Amino acid sequence: MFNTLYAKISAIFLLLILLLGSVLLFISLNSSLNYVCEASQKLNYNTAAQFARRCRPLLTDSIHYSGLKKDVMDFREMNPNAEVYMLNSDGTVIASSIPKDELQVSRIDMQPVLRFIDEDSYANLPIFGDDPQVKGRRKIFSAAKVTIGNTKIAYIYVTLASARYDLASEGILSSYILRSGSIAIIITLFFTALIGLFLFFILTKRIQRVTVAVKELTHGNYHKRIVALPGKDEVAQLATAFNSMAATIEKNIKEMKQNDQMRRDFTANISHDLRSPLTSIQGCLETIQIKNKDLNASKKDELIDVSLKNVMHLSQLVSHLFELSKLDAKQIQPQKESFSLTELVQDVVLKFQPLAEERGIHLEADLSVRVPHVWGDIGMIERGLSNLIDNALKYSPEKGTVSIQLSKQTDSVLVRVCDNGPGISEEDLPHIFNRFYTVDKSRTKGRQGSGLGLAIAQKIAAAHGSKIEVESRRNEGTTFSFQLTTVT
Numbered sequence: 020m021f022n023t024l025y026a027k028i029s030a031i032f033l034l035l036i037l038l039l040g041s042v043l044l045f046i047s048l049n050s051s052l053n054y055v056c057e058a059s060q061k062l063n064y065n066t067a068a069q070f071a072r073r074c075r076p077l078l079t080d081s082i083h084y085s086g087l088k089k090d091v092m093d094f095r096e097m098n099p100n101a102e103v104y105m106l107n108s109d110g111t112v113i114a115s116s117i118p119k120d121e122l123q124v125s126r127i128d129m130q131p132v133l134r135f136i137d138e139d140s141y142a143n144l145p146i147f148g149d150d151p152q153v154k155g156r157r158k159i160f161s162a163a164k165v166t167i168g169n170t171k172i173a174y175i176y177v178t179l180a181s182a183r184y185d186l187a188s189e190g191i192l193s194s195y196i197l198r199s200g201s202i203a204i205i206i207t208l209f210f211t212a213l214i215g216l217f218l219f220f221i222l223t224k225r226i227q228r229v230t231v232a233v234k235e236l237t238h239g240n241y242h243k244r245i246v247a248l249p250g251k252d253e254v255a256q257l258a259t260a261f262n263s264m265a266a267t268i269e270k271n272i273k274e275m276k277q278n279d280q281m282r283r284d285f286t287a288n289i290s291h292d293l294r295s296p297l298t299s300i301q302g303c304l305e306t307i308q309i310k311n312k313d314l315n316a317s318k319k320d321e322l323i324d325v326s327l328k329n330v331m332h333l334s335q336l337v338s339h340l341f342e343l344s345k346l347d348a349k350q351i352q353p354q355k356e357s358f359s360l361t362e363l364v365q366d367v368v369l370k371f372q373p374l375a376e377e378r379g380i381h382l383e384a385d386l387s388v389r390v391p392h393v394w395g396d397i398g399m400i401e402r403g404l405s406n407l408i409d410n411a412l413k414y415s416p417e418k419g420t421v422s423i424q425l426s427k428q429t430d431s432v433l434v435r436v437c438d439n440g441p442g443i444s445e446e447d448l449p450h451i452f453n454r455f456y457t458v459d460k461s462r463t464k465g466r467q468g469s470g471l472g473l474a475i476a477q478k479i480a481a482a483h484g485s486k487i488e489v490e491s492r493r494n495e496g497t498t499f500s501f502q503l504t505t506v507t
């Protein structure tokens with residue numbers, strides 16, 4: 020039961036309320052009693068002095084006990100709850116209104132008596148003094164100094180009905196003010212406790228919603244989100260943080276699944292890509308070996324040509340893989356220098372011209388605009404640019420056009436490789452830079468590579484602080500672009 024946060028907070032809260040209630044009740048009871056004592060002592064402030072004045076004639080040389088007895092009787096008739104004592108200067112009781120053998124204290128502490136007799140004592144009431152009747156009991160009193168004969172100092176000490184004991188023994192709790200005050204305190208604390216428990220319930224309920232969501236997440240429900248909690252407090256912030264954490268986890272898991280799928284596709288692709296040229300080379304070599312004498316020179320050349328093409332394809336595939344793994348391991352660091360992009364584009368276009376002609380594609384470079392030199396690793400940029408042009412030529416239809424454009428930006432040069440090929444669907448666009456990602460063959464007229472070209476180009480751009488952007492429309496064409504910082 021005490022395992023829940025709500026139960027723990029509630030128990031602590033109720034304990035505090037109980038403690039607070041007891042302290043409040045104690046303080047209010049105590050101050051009420053003190054107030055009654057103070058009022059009573061003030062009312063009877065001069066009682067001892069009046070009695071002293073009255074019995075002064077009886078204290079001329081020595082004490083006239085019989086006369087005193089009568090005065091005491093009269094006094095007690097008027098003050099039934101008071102007891103009168105006569106003390107000598109060290110506090111010893113020398114006469115009293117009750118028989119001496121009923122007194123438990125024969126000598127009382129004089130300090131409170133002297134304080135009372137002091138001039139400004141009225142402002143400091145209540146003052147409690149010893150009650151000779153009961154040892155250890157303290158009562159409010161009135162006191163006055165008297166002189167017996169001419170020299171002997173004595174004190175009249177009148178103990179008064181003290182609220183602290185007498186009222187309490189009569190049942191102070193029956194006092195209307197105290198009772199209603201205590202009831203008010205108890206009701207207030209009761210409602211405070213109720214409201215507090217209700218608020219804690221609401222607060223912990225919100226935390227519970229977060230806990231439930233976390234539990235669901237740990238059980239694999241990555242779609243779980245907490246519906247916006249009201250307010251901006253820590254719990255609401257926790258819920259928001261949970262939601263963004265869950266979103267990140269969901270995204271990462273989705274990406275991991277995609278990567279896993281891509282890796283599997285890649286293994287299938289790569290084994291197919293490796294197997295086809297190897298099978299073809301094996302076939303050619305076996306034909307040459309078996310039918311060597313029956314083959315004429317042109318047939319032999321044809322078989323050797325096929326084998327060579329396949330070997331080249333294999334070597335390109337292997338070099339792609341090798342390059343990507345080096346880029347991944349950051350083994351290749353760009354050796355940056357200032358160079359002319361115009362010249363580089365001219366060279367690359369010249370390199371691809373035969374391939375473009377072979378495929379019946381018009382390859383052009385618009386170099387009419389003068390652009391400044393840029394910073395970069397020429398070899399790496401050539402590689403990235405070649406991958407983009409190679410793709411454009413690979414996926415463009417016969418009689419298509421591939422053009423490379425350069426334009427000056429504020430502090431960079433923009434390189435664009437445009438084609439009017441089949442374009443890339445919106446569905447594929449976000450993934451084409453992922454390694455091993457290849458668009459479905461049916462959408463690329465059966466042309467398919469290893470899915471590494473764009474991943475390599477993007478890594479190269481990133482190593483130059485750039486990013487390859489792509490714009491594409493189905494059946495209209497695709498434009499890849501990136502920027503390189505100019506030399507200042």
Ligand code: ADP
Binds near residue numbers: 414443458
């Ligand atoms: P691949 O070796 O398959 O060409 P890439 O990483 O170079 O691998 O390209 C990834 C995918 O992007 C390709 O499978 C292709 O479908 C698509 N793609 C890349 N460039 C173009 C382009 N210019 N036109 C149409 N599709 C393209």
